Amino acid sequence: MFKGIAASPGIIVGKVFTFLEKEIVVDRGALSVDKVEEELDRLEKALEETKTQLDAIKEKTARELGNEKAEIFEAHIMILYDAVLIDDIKDQIENKLCKAEYALTQVLEKHIEMFSQIEDEYLKERATDIKDVGNRLLRNLLGQTLQSLADITEEVVVVAKDLTPSDTALMNKKYVKAFATDVGGRTSHTAIMARSLEIPAVVGLGDITEKVKNGDYIIVDGLEGVVYVNPDESILQDYRARQEKHRLYIDGLKAFKALPAKTKDGARRVELSANIGNPQDCQGALANGAEGVGLYRTEFLYMDRSSLPNEEEQLDAYKIAAETMNPFPVIIRTLDIGGDKKLAYLEMPDELNPFLGWRAIRMCLDRTDILKTQLRAILRASHYGKIRIMYPMISNIEEIRKANAILKQAKDELDQEKIPYDNQLQVGIMIEIPSAAVIADLLAKEVDFFSIGTNDLIQYTIAVDRMNQKISHLYDPFHPAVLRLIKNVIDASHQAGKWTGMCGEMAGEVMAAPILLGMGLDEFSMSAMSIPHVKKIIRSMSYEEAQEMARQVLNMEDSEKIKIFCANIINTEERNG
16 A cells, blocks of 8 residues: 555546656667668658657647647657758768667757757747657657657556646546656645546655556545555455445535535525636536636646747637636636746746746736737637636735736727727736735735635745645645635725635635635635535535634634544534535
């Protein structure tokens, strides 16, 4: 048994698919003159194989994600047959008498370095494309399989060191049934993606990648945070029974999907919304009873491509979300890049503390061209549904005013062009920095609403890196300081006649639901799969009970007492429920 962090609920028994890219070590290799033609033939066959693979990926991407997403692979095919690149490789083989794979690595290194040094952003981004194409060509030369989560064609459990946003953006979601990773925490990208996909995940397992091989049978228990590799029959039987019990429990929650999120005395009604990464997620949100989108993570629209999405591309995506969710609201967060999220084509500084660095609104206020393009697309999409705008990573009033000035420019341009948009759409900010939570009363005068991003608010308040396994136990949503900051934000918004939502992972924490309800939180936004359970808890108690619970919790001195207190109440409500 391997113990990790329960990142997404559920139990899966399945076959292992290891997702590991091993470093390739290439020897120069001695080549005689009479073997040159043979080596050139090897190169030609590898080029043809690579072209076939890229054509297939391009076709699949166009079919499933649209022609815009597929364009990157057309660019890769062009690089594959770049005359300068190929002639350089052939020259190394013919004149330096080295094997094709060594010639390729030498040429790639030179070309990648050359493009990396270019100031022009468009040309600089070609370095990443050349590296990707070169890696595929190299593996084909060596007869090695290039791994991609898009290539999976059977039901598997993906086991990896970690999964980046780019790894999962093109993942074959039909076949991936669970994740198990060496690193990560409850708020890591892997965990958030697993909850969005409604599949079990256990992260922070340490060295699970060293304990499994392709084809092994594995149990992923996303409820308890444990993993079994090649379990014996008794464990398998036990977990099949647990799996069925969990399935019945989930089926029982379906009855709550269509019901309103109001207390049993009818004294308080709140909105339960979903966090999404793309317009297609809207269907899952509605199926789980969401009354809106509380967080549209637009950064995924910027990933797995070779350049920034233009205004029309963004408009198409936002319009689909607005129309699908109409008449429910869709809160679109402006680009939140930085920290653990990078774009290959956007130059980002190397920083000692990237989560405290040039990211989110800070980057967008420097790159006003990026922000204005996005704001224009959001405004235009607001003509087709109920859209709201939200700025991330706000720490002071000046940032709000600067962002709103750019928003006004975008509105003025659309007015001049006679392009319709909702001139009354609400504009809010994320509260995820302690400074913003402390001055919430001042910020409330500048915006229409707050949305508390607890993932970052918790790590900044407690000074704990939420991606660091060694101190993951310190990452605590129930820390009294975190709870008091949340209460301060909610109270400040209400005193100003505004409303407060929460789009961090804490909003989907069942144990936290009664406290947040009692504090007066107006909107909870979470992974779609969490909505029925949270709705059940809210409907199981009166508003007065929730308020009393919040009062008691805010007077408690440590998080362990708070968690025990909440667990006892939740268990009682579940038994009665």
